[in-house]
Amino acid sequence: MEKFTKLTAVAAPLPIVNCDTDKIIPARFLKTLTRTGLGKNLFDPLRYDPETGEENPDFVLNKPAYRNAEILVAGHNFGCGSSREHAPWALADFGIRCVISTDFADIFFNNSSKNGILLIKVSPEELEMLMESADRGANSTMTVDLENQEITNSDGEKITFDVDPFKKHCLLNGLDDIGLTLQKESSIESYEEKQKASEPWLYA
Amino acid sequence: MVSKPKTLFDKIWESHLVDEQDDGTCLIYIDRQLIHEITSAQAFDGLRQTGRKARRPAANLCVPDHNVPTTPGRGGVDEIEDDESRIQLEVLEKNAKEFGLPFFSINDERQGIVHVIGPEQGFTQPGVTLVCGDSHTATHGAFGALAFGVGTSEVEHVLATQTLIQRPAKNMRITVNGSLPTGCSGKDLVLAIIGKIGTAGGTGHVIEYAGSAIEELSMEGRMTVCNMTIEGGARAGLVAPDEKTFEYLKGRPQCPKGAQWEMAVEKWSQLPSDPGAQYDTEVELDVSEIVPQVTWGTSPEDEIGITGEVPNPADVEDENRRSAMERSLEYMDLKPGTKMTEIAVDKVFIGSCTNSRIEDMRAAAEVAKGRRVADSVYAMVVPGSGLVKLQAEEEGLDKIFTEAGFHWREPGCSMCLAMNGDMLQPGERSASTSNRNFEGRQGPGGRTHLVSPMMAAAAAIAGHLTDVRDLMK
Numbered sequence A: 001m002e003k004f005t006k007l008t009a010v011a012a013p014l015p016i017v018n019c020d021t022d023k024i025i026p027a028r029f030l031k032t033l034t035r036t037g038l039g040k041n042l043f044d045p046l047r048y049d050p051e052t053g054e055e056n057p058d059f060v061l062n063k064p065a066y067r068n069a070e071i072l073v074a075g076h077n078f079g080c081g082s083s084r085e086h087a088p089w090a091l092a093d094f095g096i097r098c099v100i101s102t103d104f105a106d107i108f109f110n111n112s113s114k115n116g117i118l119l120i121k122v123s124p125e126e127l128e129m130l131m132e133s134a135d136r137g138a139n140s141t142m143t144v145d146l147e148n149q150e151i152t153n154s155d156g157e158k159i160t161f162d163v164d165p166f167k168k169h170c171l172l173n174g175l176d177d178i179g180l181t182l183q184k185e186s187s188i189e190s191y192e193e194k195q196k197a198s199e200p201w202l203y204a
Numbered sequence B: 001m002v003s004k005p006k007t008l009f010d011k012i013w014e015s016h017l018v019d020e021q022d023d024g025t026c027l028i029y030i031d032r033q034l035i036h037e038i039t040s041a042q043a044f045d046g047l048r049q050t051g052r053k054a055r056r057p058a059a060n061l062c063v064p065d066h067n068v069p070t071t072p073g074r075g076g077v078d079e080i081e082d083d084e085s086r087i088q089l090e091v092l093e094k095n096a097k098e099f100g101l102p103f104f105s106i107n108d109e110r111q112g113i114v115h116v117i118g119p120e121q122g123f124t125q126p127g128v129t130l131v132c133g134d135s136h137t138a139t140h141g142a143f144g145a146l147a148f149g150v151g152t153s154e155v156e157h158v159l160a161t162q163t164l165i166q167r168p169a170k171n172m173r174i175t176v177n178g179s180l181p182t183g184c185s186g187k188d189l190v191l192a193i194i195g196k197i198g199t200a201g202g203t204g205h206v207i208e209y210a211g212s213a214i215e216e217l218s219m220e221g222r223m224t225v226c227n228m229t230i231e232g233g234a235r236a237g238l239v240a241p242d243e244k245t246f247e248y249l250k251g252r253p254q255c256p257k258g259a260q261w262e263m264a265v266e267k268w269s270q271l272p273s274d275p276g277a278q279y280d281t282e283v284e285l286d287v288s289e290i291v292p293q294v295t296w297g298t299s300p301e302d303e304i305g306i307t308g309e310v311p312n313p314a315d316v317e318d319e320n321r322r323s324a325m326e327r328s329l330e331y332m333d334l335k336p337g338t339k340m341t342e343i344a345v346d347k348v349f350i351g352s353c354t355n356s357r358i359e360d361m362r363a364a365a366e367v368a369k370g371r372r373v374a375d376s377v378y379a380m381v382v383p384g385s386g387l388v389k390l391q392a393e394e395e396g397l398d399k400i401f402t403e404a405g406f407h408w409r410e411p412g413c414s415m416c417l418a419m420n421g422d423m424l425q426p427g428e429r430s431a432s433t434s435n436r437n438f439e440g441r442q443g444p445g446g447r448t449h450l451v452s453p454m455m456a457a458a459a460a461i462a463g464h465l466t467d468v469r470d471l472m473k
């Protein structure tokens, strides 16, 4: 997994509430067998006209100032709906490394950190401030510093944020969960021995 | 010392703890995993790249469902014309074989939607932890199993280690009092709940459904309720196992038999929450007075009784909510004040892991019997599994549907997510028994109204949304 330490990049405002994963990447793009290549269809229903397939010039990521955005400032309950990890894959493939909102759906939250994307929860007032900063086009650069848990906007205003210590550790070091878990293999084995004795039918 | 009363969730969680770190991060054991074609290829690739094996192949069950054709008399996988779809299905089969996991092919009568076949095979059992790379995994909570959707990285994690890294969820209890009135089903009940708590109401929680209306539901009805838990923002929903649960499971292929069955039932009977157990959040509602529910917007919380009208955003104070409603209505092409029963539909879809079990088929057939689908409507019925299809055909339900002008299809997810070619065209409107009315969910530019199987059948016949109770008089 790619490490996340400190990021200075353009932040794009996306004030949609309850933005679901069908909107982030619709089902018809889920026939892929790899984790890459989904960036061109990120936010497909918003980014392109459903009938002609042409770019919708009003959509934020189609505007020249935001084409290289790496941070999204998004509305409440971002990433709800389907569990598809294609959503963070599409975000990552487009180049988004950090999403800031007042709340995220649980499954999306887990999926993102496993793909090196940092999700930051802020208060409604903080979101409003960051949304305003993000609205300033190419001047909307922000710095996200995971080590110090701090966001700085282009005016130098700072916000601190909370992060799960374990997720922080994994993101900072780019650690693979499975490798970490396998260090506990003996605990898994003894759990299985015990369960086999008390619920043998689960091992039939 | 008397121990603290525990909830059903606490009991399952504690009995599956493998390890707990100082910071509260837990490693929990996963007993069962269902695997389908859309969220697994990258997980198997990950195993190959790292030279890892599946730790317990028999703890998994693989089946294609999301992207399978549902055309009557569909052939084998090799007959699928769309290259990407065919390859995706071939890859699932190849992966299952390579890693030694049980697999049902599309020509196997046991094939079907993951959340229909898990319970059908007795793969789902009370007290187990069960995951699948699909957010509607909460369905299995109807049996008192802790079941939740995971992403592909977690699918790989479970394959390799039989565990997941998790933090405990909060406990929420939704007590549903009263008895469901005629014309209403588990679907109406759960839509009413989501309307009350909102799509993020359950975030961070596991929801336990309790109360007389839940106890009275059949296992199918309980599955419908738990299925839509994710639409209320919670990852898992639970119903305490009872006699109905045991009766449903007894004799299923993967359930324990003989003396082990007795042992299992005794263990499962200990699962219900202890009296006095504490919940972080409690919600209560009474459903005795509800009317059949229908959605008007693009979020499952946008629901209203069929006797109501499209709401007016101008009446809403909260600015976020108002703008979301305005956007929904624009997408749905609906005007505030329109009677719900005046909304014409182009397509009707009866199916999905929410409503494609035998009881759903029976309920829809009862409404369809001796009636005709309106000329302006294309209506399809997609059973949830090959076994549901066979059972329905044995009962003659397929005849009732086809004589009424419904199309009777092969099992799969179909128009629930519109991957396999069963979809809405831009601007088309559906009455659908599925679980999501998001923009574009049933096809780009498509408009979805979520309803129960009875209400969907009624809409097909009327050509517009309608109150099924009028047909029941």
Ligand code: SF4
Pocket: B065, B066, B113, B114, B115, B134, B136, B352, B353, B354, B412, B413, B416, B417, B434, B435
């Ligand atoms: S029927 Fe729909 S919601 Fe259910 S598993 Fe299939 S795609 Fe997902």
